[in-house]
Ligand SMILES: Nc1ncnc2c1ncn2[C@@H]1O[C@H](COP(=O)(O)OP(=O)(O)OP(=O)(O)O)[C@@H](O)[C@H]1O
Ligand SMILES: [Zn+2]
């Protein structure tokens with residue numbers, strides 16, 4: 014009997030098309046196969062999403078060919094993509110794009126010539142200098158490879174407009190390798206990992222371990238929320254649970270997949286633990302080159318790597334028989350993707366676990382209100398580890414009221430007297446200090462003291478930040494750069510002032526206060542090279558740095574036993590943003606940053622400088638009281654019907670013409686008000702807190718309801734019948750994390 018396939022084409026068509034499976038391909042074309050099909054007068058690539066014996070359309074054309082021997086995607090991943098498309102309100106094809114990295118999709122599109130080009134040795138500045146002048150083109154290709162990583166031959170030739178002969182010449186000269194198959198480019202190949210052995214678990218760790226291993230072997234494992242304070246040994250529990258999952262006598266041959274914001278330290282800990290058994294660990298994160306990503310993906314797909322660790326997109330790793338998914342630091346907002354599909358990898362992990370029957374562990378010292386609420390309702394199993402390893406004390410938190418301090422010091426200073434003394438004490442004792450300020454640059458705005466003019470970004474509604482090192486003004490939203498004016502652009506008064514504190518200024522002041530200290534700043538301005546992050550952390554670990562100063566980059570996951578002091582310079586920074594999660598984020602950040610102190614033998618001290626010392630987020634963090642914070646915060650959410658007691662959908666309307674965007678927002682708001690599901694709360698069409706961004710004027714409509722599915726259905730139905738003018742753009746964000 015004839016068979017037919019539904020195919021999702023590599024085009025944003027939001028629709029699947031039916032094709033006949035020709036006799037020659039019967040049995041070869043399966044769900045998840047990558048195929049080429051005729052479409053109009055073109056041949057397009059696509060994925061088979063289902064196979065059936067009756068097509069929905071008569072006269073289907075036959076599939077032209079199949080790419081690859083086995084299906085690229087198993088049906089679970091296709092199902093997951095379908096769920097994402099429905100839940101996050103985007104085309105199926107958009108969801109599929111996330112599930113499968115571009116490096117893999119593209120690579121095999123060029124299946125005729127699957128040659129791959131890699132640099133054989135790094136191109137040093139000296140070698141570039143010495144390159145013969147007449148071979149400029151070849152030099153350019155090497156530089157391109159150096160910055161982009163390995164490329165497919167066809168892509169490389171196209172992207173650099175280079176002919177094959179130049180590339181052959183480079184190969185002959187020993188610069189590059191052109192190989193028919195991608196050689197495994199291991200981003201960590203130059204490192205050796207000392208094997209580490211499992212530690213003897215304490216009672217609380219044992220409990221957590223048991224709960225997870227029971228889930229792994231259960232028929233419907235469910236989700237476990239592991240709430241363990243900073244330094245309680247969660248990572249050790251993950252490592253042993255993964256090891257258990259990999260053991261051959263498990264009912265299923267299970268695979269572990271960790272998933273967290275990656276620090277080099279995390280990667281090292283995982284690789285070391287599994288070094289001895291020879292278990293391959295694949296690493297997926299955003300800094301991989303296309304070639305590296307391609308290799309890692311195939312390594313997983315072919316079952317050569319049984320453990321995957323990575324950032325957000327690792328949740329889609331094509332692990333063969335997934336047994337365990339771990340989402341570490343589950344409260345992190347980096348799990349949310351800020352472009353379509355706007356998914357939250359934590360929630361996708363929960364869904365993937367459910368579809369596959371794999372255990373899911375969400376871990377954090379400061380769980381999101383959503384996850385803790387799910388545990389409180391009994392939807393997730395809660396395991397707590399309330400104590401640090403070896404009964405080490407939680408660090409002592411001192412709150413410094415900067416209003417009092419300003420009176421005492423006659424003006425606002427960066428450092429309170431107490432913090433300054435505490436740093437000096439650590440320097441005297443050769444102990445280390447971490448200082449945290451979540452704002453980079455030198456000064457966060459340039460203000461005229463005479464007329465009050467603030468220099469703004471021409472494209473966004475934010476003030477420009479002054480960077481003294483480069484002597485320029487920069488917008489932290491769109492990247493716009495400008496030279497700092499000598500006098501006020503509005504009234505021409507000569508003495509323009511810089512206000513608002515950034516890390517660059519702190520570094521400057523530190524150097525003056527502590528001239529002998531070895532100070533290092535860590536933020537996205539200083540961490541520009543691929544390896545600078547690793548290098549800095551390495552130097553800090555080996556005691557070559559006394560004071561590490563940085564933005565949120567230093568807040569998470571670092572485990573340095575010699576750090577006995579953590580200073581938080583301005584705890585209020587995020588507190589007054591127009592976002593109902595502002596308090597939650599501040600509590601999480603304070604707790605996480607504080608958690609870096611006192612992880613070794615000596616007790617830790619944390620000094621928190623704030624202008625709002627009695628804010629609940631500050632006070633609960635001070636007492637290490639997650640439960641207390643949760644209870645007061647959930648009360649507030651309940652009262653105002655905010656998540657987790659409702660779901661939010663945020664519609665953003667933007668256009669380069671302000672009035673037009675406003676008008677579209679108002680019209681859409683009217684339509685949304687009709688036939689809205691019972692109990693839904695519809696906000697006004699109002700200018701977004703960031704009213705202008707990257708040259709667009711922005712408006713928002715916020716919808717809330719307890720049933721997210723009904724709300725999505727309503728929004729989709731309205732949008733289907735609503736066509737905005739071409740120059741006005743709409744985005745729909747389900748469960749948004751940023752309301753700006
Ligand atoms: N059972 C154990 N016995 C001895 N030491 C342990 C044990 N478990 C963990 N440790 C050590 O305790 C330290 C803290 O553990 P770990 O980093 O796993 O904590 P964590 O809960 O993941 O912390 P955070 O959330 O702050 O990143 C590590 O140095 C780890 O090696
Ligand atoms: Zn002025």
Ligand SMILES: [Zn+2]
Pocket residue numbers: 470471472473488489490491492493707
């Ligand atoms: Zn801007």
